[in-house]
Amino acid sequence: MSLKDQINDDMKAAMRARETERLGTIRLLLAAIKQREVDERITLDDAAITTVIDKMIKQRKDSISQFETAGRTDLVDKERAELTILAAYMPAQMSEDEIAAEVQAAVAQSGAAGPQDMGKVMGILKPKLAGRADMTAVSGLVKAALAK
Incomplete structure (x- = not known):
């Protein structure tokens, strides 16, 4: 099963389980993947999808540091939750x-x-x-x- 198929299956499972936060994050991911596919007129493989996820993770980390500086713990918690969901799709990290x-x-x-x-x-x-x-x-x- 490709990574894109897994993400789609997880979206369907989140819909059935009514997990709104998880569903929202997965939809953001699928939108980013679709945007890149449309912009470049290609179908992304697992490596390219991993690159998209990595970029989104970097954005979340940057947002977390900025929100912590501003004292917005509510937004920090939201970004950390999204970061956790996105990290689940990344390959195992090397030591x-x-x-x-x-x-x-x-x-x-x-x-x-x-x-x-x-x-x-x-x-x-x-x-x-x-x-x-x-x-x-x-x-x-x-x-x-x-x-x-």
Whole structure:
């Protein structure tokens, strides 16, 4: 079953169970997927859908930090609930050790010699780790590895 089919099935289950918050979040996700499909005139595969979900998760995290600064706990709770629902559709996250091993392998594979080669290393890592690791953290690990 594709990820899109799973999301559609979850939407139907949320309708039947009358879970309004979950249903609303799933509908937002499906709307984002449909928007990208219409804009680019393609049918998204699981990897592209994961990218859409990752973008939505980043938006929620940013909103949470802004709402916490403003003292809006009601909106923070709503965003956290949406974040939890969206995170359920992401692949299992990699551990720090697994990410570090991938970074070392990519540095060795690319023959990177210093910070100027960061683009080469990230180019190797991005397809492998997309959706399975926070790319900001990966970037920090690559910088540290190349600074040695």
